[in-house]
Amino acid sequence: MRIHTILGLVFLLSSCGSAKLVNGSRDANPGFSVKDIIKTHQAAAPQFETLAARVNVDYEDEKSSQNITVSLRMEKNKTIWIKASLLGITLSKAMLTPDRVQYYERISNTYFDGDFALISDWLGTEIDFEKAQNILLGQSIFRLESQAYNKSVENNQYKLAPKQELPLFTHFLALNPDFFKIASQGIDQQSKGRQLRMYYPDYQKVGDQVLPKKVVIKASENDAITTLEIDFRSVDLNIPIRFPFTMPDGLTEIQLD
DSSP states (O other), X not given: OHHHHHHHXXXXXXXXXXXXXXXXXXXXXXXXXXXXXHHHHHHTSOOOSEEEEEEEEEEEOSSOEEEEEEEEEEETTTEEEEEEEETTEEEEEEEEETTEEEEEETTTTEEEEESTHHHHHHHXXXXXXXXXXXXXXXXXXXXXXXXXXXXXXXXXXXXEEESSOOSSOEEEEEEOTTTOOXXXXXXXXXXXXXXXXXXXXXXXXXXXXXXXXXXXXEEEETTEEEEEEEEEEEEEESOOOOXXXXXXXXXXXXXXX
């Protein structure tokens, strides 16, 4: 169940059939202020109304590994729809809206219909619709304007870390100097032995938008490590799309601890 839950709920990014991989060459400017870094990153958020994509996903944990192709449809800020299938047979479907998560998986005949607790439980940190969308668009999952940050330049990237960490976790983010998208971001919850890392090794140009080409997500809890490598293939932007979703009968509800 866990494999398909993750496949159904985390593959939410985009690219384009005519997209080109972008490789930057700009050097990070040590004199660039925290305020300007944050402002430029927020301005780099991709602008579109709808997105339809094919996403290839490699999943691995300590017990198993799997590769699968996922269909993604998105109406920005409103709906994220995902379908995982094999040989034309639907394995799982998920639909996320700002206040609801619906998901079912056919192999284990399980379902979930509720809030973002299921995604938050797996990632080990509080996730809402905006954060889920930002993960998949190469944007910060943190509200950068809500606290003060220290800045440093490391490995030709702007690294931001809070001047005062929150009591329950620590976090950081690093941005590339070419288009101010996320290079990596992470959260640590030492009291629970949890660590979440998101890496964005490649970006691509989709029209005049810069979107991730590949994302690597690593979630660990004590000695258990789960890795997702997400490669975004063909994508169409701003086309008419639908979000068909009907929960089948006879499924068992996923219960969270």
